[in-house]
Amino acid sequence: MTTDLRVLRASEWDDWYAAFELAFGGVAQEAEARELDRALTEPARCVGVWDGDQCVGTAGAYTFRLSVPGGALVPAAGVSVVSVATTHRRRGILTAMMRRQLDDVRAWGEPVALLTASEPAIYGRFGYGAATQQLSAEIDTSRVRLAVSAGTDDVRLRSAEPAGARDVCEAVYARNVTGRPGMLARRPHWERLPLLDPESGRGGASPLRCVLAERGGGNGEAEGTGDVVGYVRFQVKPEWDTAGPNGAVLLRDLEALDPAAYAALWRFLFDIDLTSRIRARNRPVDDAWQHLVSDIRRCDVRLRDSLYVRLVEVGAALEARAYQAPVDVVLEVTDSFCPWNGGRWRLTGDAKGGASCKRTDQAADLALSVRELGEAYLGGVGLAALAAAGRVRELRPGALAEASVAFGAGVAPWLPHGF
Template sequence: MTTDLRVLRPAEWDEWYGQLELAFGGVLEARQERELWQALTECERSVGVWDGDVCVGTAGAFTFRLSVPGGGLVPAAGVTMVSVAPTHRRRGVLTSMMRRQLDDVFAWGEPLAVLTASEPVIYGRFGYGVATRQMRAEIDTNRVRLSVPPGTDDVALRLVAPSEASAACEAVYARLVPGRPGMLARRPGWERLPLLDPPGVRDGASALQCVLAERDGEAVGYALYSTKPEWSPAGPQGTVRLRHMGALDPAAYAAVWRFLCGIDLMSTVQVPNRPVDDAWQHLVSDVRRCDLRVQDGLHLRVVDLPAALEARTYLAPVDVVLEVEDSFCPWNTGRWRLSGDAKGATCSRTDDPAELTLSVRELGAAYLGGVSLASLAGAGLVREVRHGALAEASLAFGSPVAPWLPHGF
């Protein structure tokens, strides 16, 4: 097969994106969605594969900063818009794009690459590990009651048009980012994503709504949501569809959740994506009536191993020699001594004997602290060479809160 893999030219965007839509089922996106993604696409960081004058492969990389344990923001390539034409599957198109992309990310000096996967099975072979998980829930508000902490009644709630509340919501979101690994610091333009609300995809629900939680006139929490009214012979059984929410303290957090669970004529709150340790689980009277489910979230790939390991801090002191295998990015392969604590870390090549052995995929899974090295070892994916090294490193790599990706890209 003779194909041309090259950086995307702005004039080619429509055909390039059209190939992506075709690969994801052929349903054209709403005009508002398409315009937003065109505005956010960084053509100079995107590639396409062309067979003659036909685009048969796409891959992009957003410029992100990702929060990591310790509160730092680390440059990361947000891998996105990956597709291969059905006529060109099993011909090496995806591998060639992944190869080019990771070479570019390393050259750009970005220690990490991250993505969300349409099919989780795809990206492990390129060194990506599942680093965050997300919780879905459906709260039966007819049967579930909330117990709220002191101070909740002091929080004022106000309905505001989402576009008018955007700046306040973004300010709350920005303050939350350093406190939880896996969150993305939103660059200019990305504030439009939470407001995206094409009428054609509402499925009978209302337009997007926003409630602001305020204390002394300052926004301390928010929720973006819609409502879908429904009726049965027994009465109303509508659904609140939560899109995004955030709060700066327990009282504001509880006030927002109490509001969502108390909207008239609604009997269910649908929660599509929250951290697995989200605190509302401790406010509800009956968690069994909340239909909890967990799935993979952010897939993370360590691109520059020493830079990545030095960019985060560690929950406990650690001094361990890691032997890492990375066939796709061979510059990471070898033995590395990691020494770190809550103040910082160093990581450098060493000839000392290995104390733990693992692949770069497992290192990516453990990097944000949501997957323990001990758990991976239990699956045979991490091997302890020096007795005690596993417990030491597993504790050090942990995080006080579960890492979480609040939105896709």
């Protein structure tokens, strides 16, 4: 039995997408979500594997710009919709799609590929490393108090219809993108993703709500005349027990331009009537609310892997980001899946003067694979920690400390939404 791997034709999208849905359990997407996925699909950047007229493998790559340490936005391929039919496992279909896809990404001139893994064990063999984590929490607001920063009372809050406030929220989001590695500059249609709110997916919670934080426009002026400096989108799930109301606030997303606006939005969430907890499912590891609460133990904080990064062109990728401290090291890189990355690279750079990463014949200072470089790329995973796990080898004394500090970032990298 032979299969045909080819670029997706627009006319094949329904069959291709149905194959993906089947591989992920066979539950069809809601009409609104399916329509958005169709709008986001770039057929020329997708492949399918066909056995006769049946689609048995899918993979796509969105066009992204990824924020990296130093604030640059780097062209990146957002790998998604990856599946292989259960009937066609262990035939090399996934490997063939990954091979074709990374060759294409290289030809497109995009030095980095990204994905979120449904099963983390799959993608390490293709050179992807877990570069960011996401924090989840369930905050007991009946017992935990919030200490807000100075100026919080100067921020005005107002409710807004989520779709109607989309543009002002996107403007706040866009201003924050370059300040935190791992965030994605949203291209057309992606602004619709945070607003998806199918009734079937609410699980008893309210429709999506939005509150804006504004500064200025006071002294009797009409609502909405100030500058929007933050927003929160959330739902409320009413619940009752024998003691009374015990509802939950389900935090969807929250962005703010300054500490006072940030604190005002969190205080609002703490004060919602008839609720006793806030559930947050995807926040940065260093999210500042953790330093405003009175009792972090009653917040049930948990971490999990999030964004996986793969350097497709080692030199271009390492040159695209800044370094927290001066660095001058020679890296001995192994990459069995993309052999053009293998060999020695001399990396020099700092926080302001840019970076250079060129091939060299000089003796290596550190030895590692492209997977470790992917994990360290956004500054969230330390090279020293990887060395302690035996995954990075120091060949010149002092090189590990130098490089580990330089690869760091001032804030934790974070992927705000999936793809």
